[in-house]
Amino acid sequence: MLPVFESHHALGILSGRGTYVNVGLFGGELRAPLAVLALRQLTIKGSFVPSETRELIEFFRAVTIKSxxxxxxxxxxxxxxxxxxxxxxxxxxxxxxxxxx
Known part of the structure; x- marks a missing residue:
């Protein structure tokens, strides 16, 4: 894993009002330009334990994700x-x- 995961890779593929979810403590950092978050109404969520795994699976089943x-x-x-x-x-x-x- 790269020490810095540039936001244009992660946030760039989200649609408007999309949600970026990070699960686990993998190190590194996420850089996000604040204007992009506000203008595109993006959400960033995170959890250091996979206790939300069931919720995440249900979320991904409910939305259409482009490969x-x-x-x-x-x-x-x-x-x-x-x-x-x-x-x-x-x-x-x-x-x-x-x-x-």
């Missing part, structure tokens, strides 16, 4: 992929695959 897009790129282009990731140009996840020879 995270996953693209693939050859491992030979790993450096380019990391540069795109750092520039915020990769939406979702990118999986490195071995080049076929």
């Amino acid at each position: 995270i897009p996953i693209s693939t790129a050859p491992i030979s282009q790993l450096n380019e992929g990391l540069a795109l990731l750092c520039a915020g140009k990769i939406h979702g996840r990118q999986k490195a695959v071995y080049d076929a020879h």
